[in-house]
Amino acid sequence: MQRQASGGPASGSAPISANGGGPAAAAPGPDEPDAQLPPDRDFERIAGTTSFLVRRQWLISDPVRRAATGGFVTPTRTAVLLRELVGAGILSWAKPDRLATAADRLVLLDGSKGQAVIRVSLGAGAYNVIGLPPGTGAMVARVQGGLELTVAAEGVEEGGPPIQLDAAQIDDALDAVERFTQLTIPSARRHDLVIKASAGAGTFRIHLSRENLIDLVGAGAWRGFSERESSKDGAREAVGAGVAVNSDLTDLELERARKWLQANLPSSKHEGVRIDRALLDVILTIERSPHRARIIAELAAGEGGAAVTAISVEAAVREATYEAERDAIGIESPRPTANLDPVHDVALPARIVQHASKIASGDSVPFSVEVDWPPVAIDRAQGDEYRYRQFVTNVDWVFEKGTTHDKAYGSQRYTGGHATHNHVFRLAAGEEQATWIVHAFVRHSHFQPVHETRSVVVQTEAALMRDLREDATAGMGSLYQDPDKKNFDTGVLNNKAGSEKQDKGLSFHGRLPIGFSHTTDAQRDQRRAEEMNQVRAMIEHLRGRPQMNTDAIEAAERYLANLERADGAIERDAGSGWQSFEVRGTLRAKQAGVEDGALQLHGSLRRRDDGFIGVQLRDLSRRFGAEDLRTEGYGSDFAEALEEAFVPLCKAYPAGRLFILAQDYQGLRAMQTTIGFELDTGTVGEDIKAKVWDPAVKIAINLAGLAATLAGFGAIALPALAVYNGLETVDQLHEEYVRGTLSTTDLSLGLASLALDMMPALGRVKSVAGSTRAMFMLSLADTAGEALYMTAAAHLAIRDLEDMHVAQLVDQWERMVEMQSRTDAADPAMRAMQAQFDAKAEDVKKASTHVIAGLVAQRALFVAAKRAGEVVLARGGGGATQPRWKELSDDGVFVARPDGAPYYDPSKGQIVGNPAKLTDGQLDELVTQQGTHMRLLSTQLADDLRLPLTDVEVMVGDDVVVSVGKSGGVTATYKPGMAPDAVRAQWREQHGQIVAGRAGAAPPQRENGEDSTGPTEARSARLGAADSLPAATAGRPSASDVAHSRLLALANNDSVLIDDFLRLAGEANGDGVATRLENLLTFAASRGASVAECRDLLQIAAGDAERFRELVGQAMRFGAHRASVPNPQPANLIDPTGALNFASANTVHVFQRHVYDYFDATDIKAANTFFPPGTTPAMVIADLEVGIERLRIHYSTTIPMQGSLGVQIGDRWMQIGWRTQAGKKLIGQFFPGSGPGVENISGPVMTAIAKIIGS
Amino acid sequence: MDIEISIAETHGLDGVVTLAAEGQPDVVITDEPWHQLMHLCSAVAEFEHGMSAGIPYSSMPGGYQLSVDGDEVVLTGDYVPTVRYPRAELATAIIAATDVWLAHAAALPSVERDGVRESVAEAADAARAAVRPRPEPTEKTSDVP
Structure with missing residues (x-):
């Protein structure tokens, strides 16, 4: 007997059933639907189901409604209903394109009798278009007296005519029927079935009619089932209270799950449970877990109204396991929870990244937790969480040594996307190698916690170099033991000023194995040809879809051109008489981001016309930078020439150690021996810093340097010398900043003394020639080649400190010294004065720390090579994109x-x-x-x-x-x-x-030498009080007199105006007001603004000294005269995948709106956000490149146009978006929302500042 | 209530959008008009279905919300006063203002305006479709079984 089932009443479509109680419908029509649908609603979802009550008029008024077999299609309305289901989290897995297809294809089977409100259900066949829920084998629904099924089927491709199911697929379908109906299909009835099905993407859909099912399970059984199920419609779905069951579980499995829930989560039934395969799997995992009790406790604690699903149970498992593992490893700090409430039900997709490729004992290795952001679809609420809530990450680090299980702990908490944690690995005495397990226990603001591990191998420096050498020289025989120490000629400067390690390295000798043959030119040519052919093949592949890959093709062509250029150069070498020789090399990198390991070297030699041997090394490794390196040397023999070519190659690399080994030559004749060199890559430039920091050298420099500048500063030298260590501190901080590892903790180290260090030398500050910025350079150590750079604002801030705090300290110091000459240390008055001095010194320390920390964080203060003055600063911090x-x-x-x-x-x-x-x-x-x-x-x-x-x-x-x-x-x-x-x-x-x-x-002096007592004097006295300036002493005017005279000079002696300005600046309630006002007026004058044009800003301050301080700080960030706006472009506009290419970025707009130095004061908005002061175009471009990557991650699922996407870049929260221009995409929006150094200046304040800085 | 939405472009695509209605404070949005109109039109489709919509600013952080409250739409957010508009009138005003901008873009084409015109037009079409009166039931509906 052959029985036939079909792919459904509407071939190629999948139904939404609109059941009006007709004979073919499984569910009765609503008897009182009008009463159930509010008058202002066109539809409403029936809670806990995929069914809706829908106003019939709304449905049929779909402007694009069309008839279809068995009913009609209402694409617009169906799309709305599907969106509603997605919004309710019911179809959350469904991809937008599938939903769009479904909206266009789902057929409304109308069995209604024309009621005004009808019931519409999502049939099982819909899943053939949308896709099955994850982990679901089949969805089954009663339709028109029979059953409709969508069944998972690997390998089935969507579309085309109905497919005939094979035996296995039929079994899957019938199994699903059995599970759904709890009826048995005798095996004899399973044979000889022919079932045709509609093909979906990895699924098929069939419809079994009532007759088919009676054939399969018997008439009585089917009738009984139909009666039991008569009140249900739609495909099986479980949301809300009660226990719902997905149909692919066996009775035994179902029973097991139920019992487990009853025993362990007794209240779950009231809250709602969805029992499905995924939940059962999680239950089994819990039962096997060593943390079972803890997990169940976590689950019980978490019960509170939400339905129990596989996802919620899995989350509890993850949480409990995480905490149990955290406890087990001995982390004692309390569980951090503040601001760490995840918005996603999945663990943070994180991994531990080690920012060093190989590790030697004693290395300080930065680790970070990197997140591979998944392209998740986010709902509206989650989108808000992304937009308005910063990422917060808490990491507990544990470094566990494999052999001893010794542990070291550390923890960090940071906002933003990235931070590193350094750990120094040390081997025990006599140990050559050991393995550590690095654990990161990570809690995150948006994802669930995760415990990640990675193993780290640590070797002695000697063992590490030995392994690298062995890897690089495989097949080149063995080296003689004990390499010779060798003093390389690394240049006059290095030889004179460099450290020992920079010119003292090693030379190696060894023997090639018998039968060794060096790589021939033909083999090298072939290798390069193969690489070029691969690129050409890739280009051809891309050209298959040129419209998608235009930019990728261009990039590949550029790469190919580089390869061809190198290949041509090597060919020309051969034409010029160069013959290749075997040379291998390896790099031990000590700079994060540069890989250790073997280099791709190409060596050649020739006899020169003068009889010397010439050697050329081409380094095609492109280990850093995109260019190939080429060095040359010559000498009376091969070894000498090789050494001469080796040294510049070595010194071209960033911090590390370079080793090469070559087949030796006598003249042009190859030997059976090898010769090699190894040397530190450092140069004198790097070493000078170390020299300056050497304690003995430092003292000499400090004394010499300060002595030359102390005239006029008197006793200030004493406190300054006592704490002088500024150079090292600032430099360290800047390096940390450049590496992205600057933390608040670092900032608090050693900054206290820094301002004091600089003050004696401020008189030597030089402005930087050739810079459009108001930058100053302070040479702290003339022989070091280093200088401290500061912006004009930083310069003034430090002056500010001097005027406000240090002047008092000096005054006190002088009085103390004076008292010392009259009394002894035991005198109570002396002790009291000492205590006062200490307290004041502590105040100065705090104030200095605050100011300097701020300046360093804002990049207003840093150390760089002195020579960089004209070059680095003019280029905007070294990231120049123009010549x-x-x-x-x-x-x-x-x-x-x-x-x-x-x-x-x-x-x-x-x-x-x-x-x-x-x-x-x-x-x-x-x-x-x-x-x-x-x-x-x-x-x-x-x-x-x-x-x-x-x-x-x-x-x-x-x-x-x-x-x-x-x-x-x-x-x-x-x-x-x-x-x-x-x-x-x-x-x-x-x-x-x-x-x-x-x-x-200037204040007039009376002939008898007494001070005037007129209004000016009164003002001076008030200034003294406002700024805590030292009072006048015999023979010299007080600081307040001088300050007042300067203010009057700036205001053309308009004392009424100065009085008014001081009042508005908050002289009555703050310290340092006059100095700050003077700074503002001076700044205004430098920008061509009149004193009167500062009034708007002062009126905003309205007598609040703190507000005035803030406003002056904001105004002075616009220190640079506006330069022409550059238009550099990010390097990654072209998407290697071809998915999201950009033609350009409107960087001019970004700079004009959000970078202080380029701000267009004619375009002021209600809010004006700025990148941190000192941000250069190159820095913006670097951030933008990251932003573009983020945009691409979100592109497929969320954000099509500008206006909605916030992304985390470094510590900052940025908004980025694109628009179209000339048919291509253009980055039109990129600005910082929040983060360290980001300032949001309101429209009124910005308007007042614009009056001063001009437009 | 008459709602008037005026647009000014002051810096290329950048400029000001002002919503004025009798008895309500003016809402002055200093932002790119095309961007605002595109999002406002999308918001029409949302609030015509009873849903609220958030509109971000283009060149500064923050944004504002249009929430449906009965027959009214409440506008609240960053740097704007809180105002209430009749829903239908607001939708009409947004579409009218967008048409004005589109006409302006057609009359004074520029590379920038040409680039974004299509997006604004698409959003305007969607807004128009959302407010289009629904067809009354006709005899034709009897063909539904």
Whole structure:
């Protein structure tokens, strides 16, 4: 007998059944539906089901409704209903494209009798389009008196005509029928069945009619089942109270799950349970878990209204297991929970990353927890969590040594996406190697906790190098034991100033194995040809879909061009008489991000015309940077030539150690021996820092350096010298910052003394020539090549400290010294004064720490090479994307000329040359000439003004301006292109006016030497009180007198205005107000603003000193005169997968809106957010590149256009989005929302600041 | 209540959108008008189905919410006052303002405007579809079994 079942009443479609109680419907129609649907609703989901009550009129009014077999299709309405199910979490696994397809294909089988409100259910066949719920083998529903099934079937592809099921597929389907109906299909009736099905993606759908089922289970059994189930409709679904069962569990399994729940979670039935395969699997996992009791306790504690599902139980298992493992390993800190309430039911997809490829004993290794963000679909609530709540991560680290189980603990908590934790691994004496297990117990604000581990192998330095050498030289025989110590010639500077390790390395000798044959040119050629062919094949593949891969093809072609260029160069070598030789190499990198391991070296040698042997090394490893390296050496023999080529190759690498081994040659004849070298990659530049930090050297430098600058500062030298260690601290901090490992803890280390260290030397601060920024450079150690750089704002902030705090400390110190001369240490008055001094010193320490920590965090203060002054800063922190000549050109220092040799024109203060022909060396020399000229102008100006040379600085600017500091020091800006003599005349004139103005405002002295007691004196006294400035002492004016006279000078002696401004600035309730006001007015003057134009900002302060401090800080972040806005582009606009390419990024807009130095003050909004001060275009681009990657992760599931996506980049929360332009995508939106250093300046404040900085 | 939405472009695509209605404070949104109109049109489709909608700013953090309260829509958020508008009038005003912008974009095309015009037009179409009066039942419906 053959019985036939079909793929359903509407072939190729899957039904939504609209049951109106007709004879074919499984569920009765609603008798009183109108009463159940609120009048203002078109539909409403029936709680706990996939069914809806739907207003018939709404359904049939679908503008694109069309008829279909057995009913009709209402794509618009169905889409709304499906969206509702997704929103309720019922179809949460379904992909948007599947839902869209389903909306267009689901057929409404209308068995209604024209009621105004009808019941619509999602049939089992719908899952053939949408896909089955994860972990579900089949979905079954009663439809039109029979059953409809969607069954999982691996390998089935969607579409096409109905497929005929094979025996296994029929068995799967009938098994599902048995589980669903709890009826048995006798095995004899399973044979000879022919079932045709509609194919889905990995599923098939069939419809078994009432007749089919009577054939299979018997008429009585089917009738009984139909009567029992008559009240149910829709595919099996379980949400809400009660126990629901998915149909793919056997009776035994079902019973087991029920009993377990009853025994362990007795209240679960009231809260709702979904028993399915996934839940059963979790139950079995719990039973096998060593933490069973704890898990059940966690589950019981978590019971509280939510339905029990496999997901919720799994979450409890994860939580309990995590805590149990955390306890077991001995972490004693309390469970951190604040701000760590996950929004996802899945564990954080994290892994431990070790930021060092190989580890030697004593290495401090940074570890981090990296998250592989899954492309999850997020609902609206979760989206809000992403947008408005920062990522918070808490990590408990445990470093467990494998052999001894000794443990070291550490913990960190951070906001944002990334932080590192360093651990120093140390082997025991005599140990050569050991393994540690690194545990990270991670709690996260958005995901569930996870315990991750990774093993780490630690070796002695010697063992590590030995292994690297062995790996790299496999097949090249053995090395003789005990390599020779060798003193390399690493250059004059290194030899003179470098450390021992920089020029003292090792030389190796060994013997090649018998029968060794070196890699031939043909083999090398073949290797390169193979690589090029692979790339060509890839390009061809991409060209198969050119419209998708245009940009990827371009990238691949560029890569191929590089390979071909290298290949051509090697071919030309051969044509020039170079013959290749076998050379291997390996790198032991000590810089994070650079891989250890074998290098791809290509060696060649030849006899030169002068008889020497020449050796050339080409390094194609591209281990760092994209360029191939090439070095050359020559000598009387091969070894000498190889050494000469080796040293520059070695020194080209970042921190680490380089080893090479080559087949030895006698003349051009290959030997059976090998020769090799090994040397530290460090250079004197790196070592100088170490030299400066050497305690003995440091003391010498400090004493020498400070002694030269202490005149005029008197006793301040004593506290300063006592704590002098600033250079090391700032440099360390900056390095930490660059590596991204700067933490608040680091900031608190050693900063207290830093401001004190700098104050004595502030008189030596030099402005940085050639920079458009108001940057200053302080040479703390002349021989070190290092300098402390600070922004103008930082300079003023430190001055501020000096004026407010240190002046008092000095005053107290002087009195103490004076008392010491009259009494002894046991005198109670002396002891009291000492206590006062200590307390004041503590205050200064706190204030200094606060100020310096802020400056360092804002990148307003850092250490760099002194020589970098003109170059690094002009490039914006070293991340330049445009050539130096262009930077100089923007500053007016460089003028392009198509012909002739480049030169420096002192008559105009400009470098002239053809950028296309200018070499770096030439430009260096011309920049030096320009610097020398500026120094010459300083000397001339000092002479003109009859000032000491140390008090005069000249810097490049876009105008001719003289400013006179409080101590009389002069800073003058020179505008390139102007005749120096004319500029000097202007400087003299401006200086004369300033000095005359100040002289006019100086407090008059009475003939008898007593101070005046007029209004000015009263004001001075008030200033003294407001700023806690030292009072006048005999023979010199008080600090408050000087401060007041300076304020009056700035305001053209308008004492009424100054009084008013001091009131608005909060002189009545704050310290340092006058100094801050002076800073603001000076700043305004430097930006061409009048004193009156500062009033709006002061009115916002409205007498609140703290608010005024904040506002001045904000205003002075716009320190740079606006330069032309650059337009660098991120490097990853092209998506390697071709999925989301961008044509460009509107970086000009980003800089003009969100970077202080480029802010467009004509475009002020209600909120104006800024990247941290000091952020350069290169830094923004680096962040943007990360943002683009984040955008791509979210692209497929969530965000199509600009406006909705917030992403975490580093410590900052950024918003990013794109729009279209000229048919391509453009990044139109990228700005910081929150994070360290990010400032949001309100519209009114920004408008007031704009008055000062101009537009 | 008459609601008037005016648009000004001051910096390329950037500018100001102002919602004015009698008896309500003006809502002044300094942001890219095309971006605001695109999102406002999407919001129409949402609040016509009784759902609230959030609209982010394009060039500064934050945004505002349009929540349905009966026949009214309540606008609340960052840097804007809280106001209430009749739902239907607000939808009409948004679509009208968007049409004005689209006409402006057609009359004064630029690379930037051309790029985003399609997105704004799509959103406007969706808004129009959402507010289109639903067809009354006709005899034709009797063909449904």
